[in-house]
Amino acid sequence: MSERHIIPKRNELKPEDTWSTEDLYPSDGAFWEAFTLEKEKAQALTAYEGRLGESGTLLYRYFQEKEEAEEAVERLYTYTSLKSDEDTKNSVYQGMKGQMMSWLVQWQQEMAFETPELIALTEEQLAAFYREEPKLALYRRYLERVRRKKAHILSPSEEALLAAAGEMADAPDRIYGNFVNADLTFPSVQDTAGTIYPLTNGSYGTLMLNQDRCLREEAFQHLYETYEKFKNTTAAILNAHVRQNVFFARARKYGSCLEAALDRTEVPVAVYHQLIQAVHENMQPMYDYMAFRKRQLGVEELHMYDLYVPVVGDAEEEISFERAKEDVIDALGIFGEEYQAVLKSSFEQRWMDIYENEGKRSGAYSCGAKVHPFILLNHKDTLNSEFTLVHELGHAMHSYLSNQNQPAVYADYVIFVAEVASTCNEALLMHYLLNRTKDKKRRAYLLNYFLEQFRTTLYRQTMFAEFEEKIHAMAEEGEALTADVLKNLYYQLNQLYYGEHVTVDEEIAIEWARVPHFYYNFYVYQYATGFAAAIALSQRILKEGKPAVEDYLRFLKGGCSTDPISLLKIAGVDMTTAEPVEKALQYFKGLLAEMEELMA
Structure with a gap:
């Protein structure tokens, strides 16, 4: 009798093997409450339209309020992205992410006034602004980055039009x-011993490491024959x-x-x-x-x-996974005790979503959220998965250290x-x-x-x-x-x-x-x-x-x-x-x- 390797459903995973999205919002209800509240705060920034050239004090206040709004919006977006990636077949979270994206494009369109107004400032105005409000110096590099693109910035109405096209561009x-x-979906594949393996974009890489050449060839052909269709x-x-x-x-x-x-x-x-x-x-x-x-x-x-x-x-x-975790912690001890301590806490605080489940997004990534990074994995108990873990933790620690040591405007x-x-x-x-x-x-x-x-x-x-x-x-x-x-x-x-x-x-x-x-x-x-x-x-x-x-x-x-x-x-x-x-x-x-x- 052949053995069949089963990919579990999302609700069959152990909570400790999943990421802690509750660190963003304790529930979907809490997300929707925050979504309503933070949308209003973010859209209130449009009151600054046409005013960024008034004074250094006003410009500094605008940047401060914008940072606060962007941090809240990033938190909302991160939650919808993580939840939709947990199970791409879950229409509730796909709809949640779609609604978030639609509003985000709308907000970006409303905020399109910023770049043209910053570019319109003269060097004399900016110099006066820095003298008037010394704290504005925090945003000097940000202003320089925006203003260096002057040749590529359009009029306010054209910028708004391009921002409005964002949702279509993301399609x-x-x-x-x-x-x-x-x-x-792909046909299952079978090795020479009769063992049946599910073929997915996530499992394909593991199958290519198998010593059974017939299994590899069948997986290769089935995968690409499907794409060819x-x-x-x-x-x-x-x-x-x-x-x-x-x-x-x-x-x-x-x-x-x-x-x-x-x-x-x-x-x-x-x-x-x-x-x-x-x-x-x-x-x-x-x-x-x-x-x-x-x-x-x-x-x-x-x-x-x-x-x-x-x-x-x-x-x-x-x-x-436990062995991979210990190897990674020991190997990166070269960076010192402080780095290693944060690394250990990433496992304790459930930064990562470890195993594959039905409908889960394939591959791996790290999302550098302010609360703490989140890591998507599809661990397979292989050397490749161990290196995927250390790879994504590199991203996560980069995000963590940047967030801890830079003001929000320069953390990303x-x-x-x-x-x-x-x-x-x-x-x-x-x-x-x-x-x-x-x-x-x-x-x-x-x-x-x-x-x-x-x-x-x-x-x-x-x-x-x-x-x-x-x-x-x-x-x-x-x-x-x-x-x-x-x-x-x-x-x-x-x-x-x-x-x-x-x-x-x-x-x-x-x-x-x-x-x-x-x-x-x-x-x-x-x-x-x-x-x-x-x-x-x-x-x-x-x-x-x-x-x-x-x-x-x-x-x-x-x-x-x-x-x-x-x-x-x-x-x-x-x-x-x-x-x-x-x-x-x-x-x-x-x-x-x-x-x-x-x-x-």
Whole structure:
């Protein structure tokens, strides 16, 4: 008789394994009461329209009241997001989030007066305002960030119109999320022993680690055959997302969607192009790794479903959440007692939602709420899940330390630095595990995992970034982003990045349809740049100790108090050069050499 792995319903989970949304609001009723009250307070800010240039005292009072309103609105939004992600099939919470989003767009439209009025201030006016109200100096950087975009800010009426279009602009992402997480279903798969496994977007990654090649191949084919059936729908959704990016970039007079996206975080476009170029110039280590993987697996053809399975299969072990937790706490002890104490409290205070349930959003993320961060996981008792835990805790601790050490206006760090803390944590956990491992097979297994991090983050995310840049460039030239166009481009990039030692299966051409990050508007490149920066920083921390840790913690506490390039320089890495990427790829090459020696 075959065994069937069952995914539990939400109400079957233990409360201690779920996140504490009651820390935001004790009940849905309390949320609705707060929603009514905070909406009125937030909308009262519209009384400042047309008045921001009156005096420094008034402008300071406006910023203070706006901060209070934004903190309340963020709390409301966080609650609806977390509850809707718990079970995407729950129409109550989907409706709650939809109502919240509709009002949020309306409020943003009403608040669209701020930017044009701040830009209209002369330097003489601002100087007088600072003299009149010295406390206004707190918002100097905020004002500078707004005013530097003067060339891209429109008239008040045009700004209001763009803000009103926000709900429509958000539609592709929402439609895609509902389609993939709630509506899309896949056939179950079976291994050679007859065990039946449910196939979901969440379980697919675990199945790709299974040593049973027939199971992997069946999961691969069933997943992508299902996406293939909806290729025109998913292409239309992605096309709509790209078109709205083109619309907003042009409306704001940017030269490209890429320029518009990176300008939000004060990152030069050259950093994006430099990443792709550096990876293109260092493809050989990737090709060598694929040749090594092919030899170790002993296969005539290395297929796409062979890329994730460990090449040291008999060293794989089950890692419970409790064990993963202890490893993470010990590994990050290098950051000091204060950091470690907060880390321990994150488990006690239920910052995280640990296990998969029916309808739960797939993947993992950290949400840096003011009350405390929240972490979504889908833990599977694997090494990959242990690294997911340490990754998301990196985000969470970054948010926590920024919130604790920066005023609200500068507490929210920008996306460009977001992946540095998470990936630095991963590198330190790997160092910790390798140092505790004397068994050669176990060490080889861990090195294999580390090599996979380089492949999937530095190489694969750069491939994603190149795909994203190209489809936006095509749209900007007026080319239609049909399913076939997207598939052909994606397939060609896979051939380029994996090389001749890999049989690039036709099914992989539709993989773009299951990557939610393509709806995040040029987000993915930051995984690669963040990884390169994190490798550099982790090496410095391990080599220099306390001085490097102190610099790194200053970076984590920095929020957005200065631009992201400057923040990373504080930590000890310069991302305006190709050096961090090139050094990371050379490190990858050295790890592969050690792996080959161990396996010999």
